[in-house]
Amino acid sequence: MIKVEDLYVEFGATKVLNGVSFEIEQGDVLAIIGPSGTGKSTLLRGMNFLIPPKKGRVTVGDVTVDAERASKKQIKALREQMAMVYQNYNLYKNMTALQNVMEALVTVHHKSKKEAEEISLGLLEKVGMSDRKDFYPSRLSGGQQQRVGIARALAVNPKVILFDEPTSALDPEMVGDILELMKQLAESGMTMIVVTHEMGFAREVATKMIFMDGGVIREAGTPKEFFENPKDQRLKEFMSKIL
Amino acid sequence: MVFDPMYFLEMIPTIAQALNVTAFLSIVALVFSLLIGAVAAVAEYYKIAVLNPICRVYISIFRGTPLLPQLFFFYFGIAYFSDFVREMSPVTASAIVLSLNMGAYMAENIRGALLSVDGGQIEAAFSFGMSRFQTMTRIIAPQALRVAFPSLFNNFIDLIKGSSISFVVGVVDIMGQAKLEAAITFRFFEVYAAVMLIYWVIITLLGLVQKRIELWCNAAY
């Protein structure tokens, strides 16, 4: 259902992704791990063409975009299928929590204000932020902002949500809450791709794992294989350092 | 010749009669310079092909030369080739040159404000499929406005002052009116003191308004 084929991303002379391919099915939770600077964020941002890849193809549902012949329209169609949750939340600072969640529904998915508001209020309820719906991001804690960020991602009813280290900027006591929320999402059948350093979460929630290093996938497998029997030498070193 | 207070007091309302022309010039030029400045700033922010290089050249020329030669070049220089400019009223010509001049300064101020808006939220907007136009109007511009406001207000005050230069092409604004009075009575001291007083009062009042609005701007989101 979600397929990345032979993705190459370069920043000028720096080759960051050197042919990344993987495939996941609906309901999968893919955990992407790897050392800093190996292109994990770049992979997520290449998947929705925030960084246009040099080469490769991305398929989400029935939308396939080839990097070498990507039109604006195709990219928009692709982006409408996905949502992203960021390490720094990236909420729109000039909008309240509720307005943040409603925004793409109104501007991209052409829902009426009323309908968008209903959907958004429901989701804020779901992430436990109803009582803060009229707060601007500057008045919310990191954990609260991330809840709004997750509600905002859910609002557009995406085929997949891309998480880029969603708990890395949080105070330790908030990390567990957000991971718990993500676990609930996974259990409700949401397809998720999660870049994370939270090995406990990966082990418990992920259905598939990828280890990236140097812009390529060094190993792909199940959490069981990763934690009990890693094959790649670099992965072994990485796991022993992080666990 | 001694200072004549009665004549001075008499001059204030006489000169103030032309305030409508000063106001017209300043406000029309404000609207157009804001428009020009916004377009040029967005063109550079999004690196829009063709438009951006054109705007860069425009900004460089208008910031790199004084207002007075710009006005002369337009009103007398271009008029040489263009019937349209030749038949233009001095007020229209001044409004055009003032707009172009201040537009270049505003473009730089607006551009700085756009760049000050944190990029993560812009990436988030794009990732949801929002267009560059939607992202600009709904997320970037509202935040940038508060940042740009103080410097844009200063630009507006510069515009009011700058509009006084239009008397050289025959506009009877308050400066032009003062010039006419002085040419009759030769009481330069009273006349020009009166016109300065009028400018000073207007700009001081606007300064008070500016403080108020800045408070709102700082009370950001």
Ligand SMILES: Nc1ncnc2c1ncn2[C@@H]1O[C@H](COP(=O)(O)OP(=O)(O)OP(=O)(O)O)[C@@H](O)[C@H]1O
């Ligand atoms: N906009 C950019 N311009 C140039 N180089 C970039 C840019 N963004 C990322 N890079 C480079 O690409 C490489 C991969 O970066 P990326 O952010 O994808 O790593 P990462 O795996 O997400 O790391 P981390 O775990 O620290 O978040 C890094 O070497 C980085 O310096």
Ligand SMILES: [Mg+2]
């Ligand atoms: Mg990263």
